[in-house]
Amino acid sequence: MALDVRNLGIIAHVDHGKTTLVDAIFKQAGLFKAHEAVTDRVMDSNDLERERGITILSKVASCLYKGTKINIVDTPGHADFGGEVERVLSMVDGVLLIVDACEGPMPQTRFVLKKAFENNLKVVCCVNKIDREGARPQEAYDQTIDLFIDLGADEDDLYFPVLYTSGAGGFARLTPDGEEQDMQQLLEAIVRDIPAPKVVEDGPMRLQINNLDYSDYLGRIFGGKLLRGRVRVGDRLTQVHDGGKQTSFNVTKVWIYEGLKLKEVEVGETGEIVMMSGTDEVLIGDTICDASHVEPLPRIEVEPSTLTMNFFANTSPLAGQDGGKFLTIHKIRERLEKEEKVSVTLKLDKSAPADTVRVAARGEMQLSVIIETMRREGYEMAIARPEVIITTDERGKKMEPMEELTCEFEDGAMGDVMEELSRRKALITNMSPIGVGRSRVIAIIPTRGLIGLRSVYLTMTRGTGIMASIFNGYEEYKGTIENRVNGSLIGKDPGKITRYAYEDVQERGTFFYPVGTDTYAGMIVGMNARDEDMIVNVTKMKAANNIRSANSEDTTVLKAHKDFSLEQALSWLRDDELLEVTPKYLRFRKKILDHSERRVSERRATV
Numbered sequence: 001m002a003l004d005v006r007n008l009g010i011i012a013h014v015d016h017g018k019t020t021l022v023d024a025i026f027k028q029a030g031l032f033k034a035h036e037a038v039t040d041r042v043m044d045s046n047d048l049e050r051e052r053g054i055t056i057l058s059k060v061a062s063c064l065y066k067g068t069k070i071n072i073v074d075t076p077g078h079a080d081f082g083g084e085v086e087r088v089l090s091m092v093d094g095v096l097l098i099v100d101a102c103e104g105p106m107p108q109t110r111f112v113l114k115k116a117f118e119n120n121l122k123v124v125c126c127v128n129k130i131d132r133e134g135a136r137p138q139e140a141y142d143q144t145i146d147l148f149i150d151l152g153a154d155e156d157d158l159y160f161p162v163l164y165t166s167g168a169g170g171f172a173r174l175t176p177d178g179e180e181q182d183m184q185q186l187l188e189a190i191v192r193d194i195p196a197p198k199v200v201e202d203g204p205m206r207l208q209i210n211n212l213d214y215s216d217y218l219g220r221i222f223g224g225k226l227l228r229g230r231v232r233v234g235d236r237l238t239q240v241h242d243g244g245k246q247t248s249f250n251v252t253k254v255w256i257y258e259g260l261k262l263k264e265v266e267v268g269e270t271g272e273i274v275m276m277s278g279t280d281e282v283l284i285g286d287t288i289c290d291a292s293h294v295e296p297l298p299r300i301e302v303e304p305s306t307l308t309m310n311f312f313a314n315t316s317p318l319a320g321q322d323g324g325k326f327l328t329i330h331k332i333r334e335r336l337e338k339e340e341k342v343s344v345t346l347k348l349d350k351s352a353p354a355d356t357v358r359v360a361a362r363g364e365m366q367l368s369v370i371i372e373t374m375r376r377e378g379y380e381m382a383i384a385r386p387e388v389i390i391t392t393d394e395r396g397k398k399m400e401p402m403e404e405l406t407c408e409f410e411d412g413a414m415g416d417v418m419e420e421l422s423r424r425k426a427l428i429t430n431m432s433p434i435g436v437g438r439s440r441v442i443a444i445i446p447t448r449g450l451i452g453l454r455s456v457y458l459t460m461t462r463g464t465g466i467m468a469s470i471f472n473g474y475e476e477y478k479g480t481i482e483n484r485v486n487g488s489l490i491g492k493d494p495g496k497i498t499r500y501a502y503e504d505v506q507e508r509g510t511f512f513y514p515v516g517t518d519t520y521a522g523m524i525v526g527m528n529a530r531d532e533d534m535i536v537n538v539t540k541m542k543a544a545n546n547i548r549s550a551n552s553e554d555t556t557v558l559k560a561h562k563d564f565s566l567e568q569a570l571s572w573l574r575d576d577e578l579l580e581v582t583p584k585y586l587r588f589r590k591k592i593l594d595h596s597e598r599r600v601s602e603r604r605a606t607v
Contacts, residue, residue, distance in 0.1 A: 005271045006194045007225060009073045009088050011116065012098035013106035013468060017128045020167030021098060022061075022074055027170065028183035029063035029070070060211065060273055062257040065187045071257060071273045089115050090300055091210040091225040091273060094122040094194030097144075101127050101135035101164075103466065104143040106406060111470050114151050124189050125162045130176055131169050134436060137176040161193045197225060197271035204290035205229035205237065208297045209282055211275065212342045218253065222282045223275035227297075229290065231268040231276060239279060240287040240296040248291050249279035283341060305345055305360035306401040306447045306471060309367050309570075310384040311336065312356060314580055316589060317494060317520040322582035324380035332381050333357045335374060346370070360389065362471075364451055368566045371581055380582045382589070385573035388447045391474060398477035401447040407457070408440045409465040416460040417441065424449030425478040445469070446478050452571025484572060487533040489526035490590060491519040495539030503556045505536045511561040512588065522593025524577065527562070535595060576602075 010022060062071045073088050089095070095116045099105055105113075116123060125144055130137045141162060148158055163186050165172045172186035173179075210224035231237075235251045255262040255275040268274030276288075285299040313329040314320075320327055326335070333348075336357055340346050345366070349358035361367050364386060371383065391399045405426065409417055411433075418441075421428070426445035434440050450469055457467050489509050499515045511526040519525055519538060528534050564572065569579050569586050576598075580587040592598040 004068045005071065005197055006068060006094070006190055007071045007073070007092040007197055007271070007273060008190060008194055009092040009095045009116075009121070010098065011089075011095050011112035012128075013100070013103075013109045013112075017098060017100065017167045019074055021096075021126065021128060021165060022072060022167075024165075024167050024170040024183050025072065025186065026061070026063055028187060029065050060257045061260045063259070065191060068191050070187075070190060073273075088210065089119045089121065090208065092121065093197050094124065094190075096190070097123050097125045098128045098165075099125065099140050099144050101130045101137045101140045102132055103408065104136070104140040105147045106466075106468050110147060110151070113147065117151060117153060117157070122193060122195055123157065123160045124193050125160050126165045126172070126186070127162065127176075128165050128167060130164045130173075131166045136435075137164050161189050163189060199226065199271045200228040201270045203228045204293035205231050205235065206287070206289045206293075206295060206297070207231070207274070208300075209284055209286045209288060210300070211273070212282065212284060213275065214342070215277075218277045220280045220282055221255070221275050221277050222288075223255075223273065226268055226270050226272055226274050228270065230270060231274060233266055236291045237278070237288055238291045238294050239282060240289070240294065241281075242283065242285065242299060244296070246294065247279060247281070251276050252278045284343075304401075304471075305347060305362055305389060307363060307367065307386045307388055308349070308358055308360045309386045310352070310356050310358050312382040312384070312578070314380040314382050314582065316382070316523070316580050316587070316593070318518060318580075318582075318587070319380060321518075322380070322584040323378070324582050325378035327380050329355055329357065332374075332379060335377070335379060336370075339370060363447075364567055364570065368570060372566055375581050375583050378583055380580075382578040382580050383570070384578055384591075385575060386451055386570060390477065399474040400477050402444055402472045402475045403447055403450055403469040404472040405443045405445045405450070405467065405469045406440065407443075407465060407467045408434065408438055409457075409461040411437050411439055413461045413465065414439060417457070417465075420453070420456060420460065421445065421449075424453065424481055444472060444475075446475075446481065447471075448481050452483065452568065455565070455568045455571070484574070485531055487528035487531050488524040488574075488577070488588070488590075489528050489538075490533055490535045490595075491521060491523045491525045491539075492535050492537045492595075493539050494520045497525065497538045498541055499558070500542040501536075501538045501540045502558055504540075505538060506559050508534065508536065510559070512564070514561050515558070520589075520593070521595065522590045522598070524588035524590065 060071060060073050062069055073092055097113060099109060127137045127140050129135060145158065163172045163174065164176045164178065165186065170183060171181050172183050174185055206228040207226050208224050209222050211222065213221040215221055231251060231254055233251055233254055237249060237251060239247045239249065241247065253264060253276065254266065254268045255264050256268060256272055262275060287296045289295055311332055313332065314327060326332070336348060336359060340348050345362045347360040349360065352358035359367070367386060374381070388400055393399050407417060421443055424445060426443040426449060428441060428443045430442040432440055454467065457465050489505065497513060497515050497517045497519060502511065502515050505526070509526050509528040513525060525536070525538050564586060566586065573579055576591050578589050578591055580589055590598060592601055
């Protein structure tokens with residue numbers, strides 16, 4: 001007998017409160033005991049997710065409500081992790097669409113809702129954060145209906161169930177000014193309006209892999225929604241790879257989700273999200289079916305990658321001195337190949353030179369998350385500036401990826417924002433006031449123009465601006481975008497930065513490191529106030545003599561050095577520069593460290 005199950009995906013734009021709302025659902029369903037200490041955002045289990053306050057990896061958890069098991073899949077809201085959303089939607093039967101009552105639908109809301117319609121999924125809408133200052137729940141609901149119509153929703157879909165919720169407040173209401181103080185109405189709507197899995201209970205087992213995990217003891221763990229039949233420990237199954245190749249294996253273990261953990265079972269039932277082990281070479285989209293009845297399912301289609309980045313072994317004179325355990329290009333390639341197996345959108349270029357690992361991904365944030373994860377695991381590497389993937393059309397014209405960018409900011413920042421967007425070749429398609437002294441601008445911008453925009457934008461809007469983008473197809477190449485107007489200050493000799501040198505050089509630009517930092521020849525120690533590069537001696541000592549000068553008692557105040565986040569550092573690079581990433585430090589350097597060799601190379605390039 002198939003279980004009474006609901007498989008539900010949670011979809012929304014970044015920071016609209018998905019994960020906090022899931023916490024409230026779990027509390028209402030009694031998943032946590034009365035005395036149990038519960039951290040906020042229990043589904044964000046990864047350290048980086050907790051630090052950045054975003055969901056990066058899709059995760060499954062379950063709860064029971066009135067005899068119905070609800071499998072909840074939390075998905076990322078950031079566009080760079082859209083591949084996670086695409087694979088999740090193929091294993092659920094309905095979605096909980098969360099819209100912020102203050103912001104209304106945003107670009108990623110449109111993207112995830114469009115994908116939900118393509119998968120014929122039933123939608124339950126939550127207008128969230130209705131207890132926040134500036135909330136406009138009725139307006140957010142009206143904008144959501146407009147979005148449904150805009151995306152060509154059927155008439156039946158337009159009468160979607162809507163609840164007014166607060167994840168932080170822990171309530172779901174049928175009207176914005178309702179009295180309900182708990183999540184019961186939302187759980188009732190999930191059980192009533194989300195359909196049970198469309199599955200065939202009897203027949204040969206069939207499943208598509210949508211979920212991957214790894215255990216040091218069991219190797220690869222994989223699974224998805226069981227579309228037909230059951231799966232038992234010991235079953236002989238066949239895996240159909242990309243390209244049609246088939247491999248047979250025996251199931252060694254089977255798990256289902258119970259609460260926030262995997263529970264080992266003997267049999268996985270039809271309609272359940274099951275995980276299993278038994279073979280290692282599996283990829284998202286592979287079909288698993290009964291060995292005597294092989295029927296491949298169509299593979300999961302995802303939006304194309306738009307950026308590439310080159311990874312190199314760290315060859316600087318300071319390599320291996322910051323606690324790095326994995327330094328060779330072989331180890332870096334091995335780790336990125338492991339990442340490629342669990343990611344739908346990350347691809348390694350097999351034609352790259354032997355000393356380079358070229359990675360294609362969806363965006364700057366996806367790449368920075370991978371790099372940050374690797375450095376925490378003890379990897380050291382050198383990284384080149386991200387580049388967009390340029391193609392040519394049938395007439396031989398250069399085409400580049402474009403994004404639809406939505407910005408919301410206070411009216412006082414309008415001039416600076418418009419100037420910056422214009423510099424980055426953005427075409428403004430819509431501009432409108434949204435009340436309370438704020439405006440919304442929608443623009444089509446080259447993906448190249450987004451590199452490094454986030455940090456500049458937050459500075460311009462004093463941290464109050466909201467920006468989001470979504471892939472919008474390929475258009476004709478828009479011409480050169482100057483990524484920075486300042487040259488580099490390049491260290492002349494190896495040694496430590498001295499106070500004497502710092503005082504002298506700080507008049508020419510901005511330092512990136514404090515006094516006492518180890519440097520080497522060819523390392524970029526700061527940003528020149530002018531456009532050209534300048535070689536500076538940052539290790540020079542004050543001459544020791546017995547002559548006392550008139551101003552020897554004066555003390556110059558040192559200017560503060562500039563710190564970079566990983567995303568800022570990647571966007572600051574020029575084509576002839578690399579970012580050296582170690583477990584402790586980020587260092588900028590020239591690709592060619594030797595000054596005379598670099599000059600020869602520059603002359604050849606101009607010729």
